[in-house]
Amino acid sequence: xxxxxxxxxxxxxxxxxxxxxxxxxxxxxxxxxxxxxxxxxxxxxxxxxxxxxxxxxxxxxxxxxxxxxxxxxxxxxxxxxxxxxxxxxxxxxxxxxxxxxxxxxxxxxxxxxxxxxxxxxxxx
Numbered sequence: 001x002x003x004x005x006x007x008x009x010x011x012x013x014x015x016x017x018x019x020x021x022x023x024x025x026x027x028x029x030x031x032x033x034x035x036x037x038x039x040x041x042x043x044x045x046x047x048x049x050x051x052x053x054x055x056x057x058x059x060x061x062x063x064x065x066x067x068x069x070x071x072x073x074x075x076x077x078x079x080x081x082x083x084x085x086x087x088x089x090x091x092x093x094x095x096x097x098x099x100x101x102x103x104x105x106x107x108x109x110x111x112x113x114x115x116x117x118x119x120x121x122x123x124x
Contacts, residue, residue, distance in 0.1 A: 075107035
């Protein structure tokens, strides 16, 4: 399911993450999108897929709250989100992981919004 508004992309990301659906996550990114993980830029869908494939087996249940959206007339938007990942029972993890994200999304010619830049850990 595609995002037809910038806000909708957070809901779709949360849903795909909680299902562990790497392909649904990757479908939310432009072909040359940038995903920042551990201070490193991961560029392109294939590289982002590899990053998610190593992350998702350790995943928990994510809650993602959109905190701010700024949309330009040129079809770009900046989103800020607060997220929490609660550990799955039986994984040995006891503490939730939380953070603030910053993303840039772009409206495509077909009206669908995709990630251009995804920074899950916005520096405080």
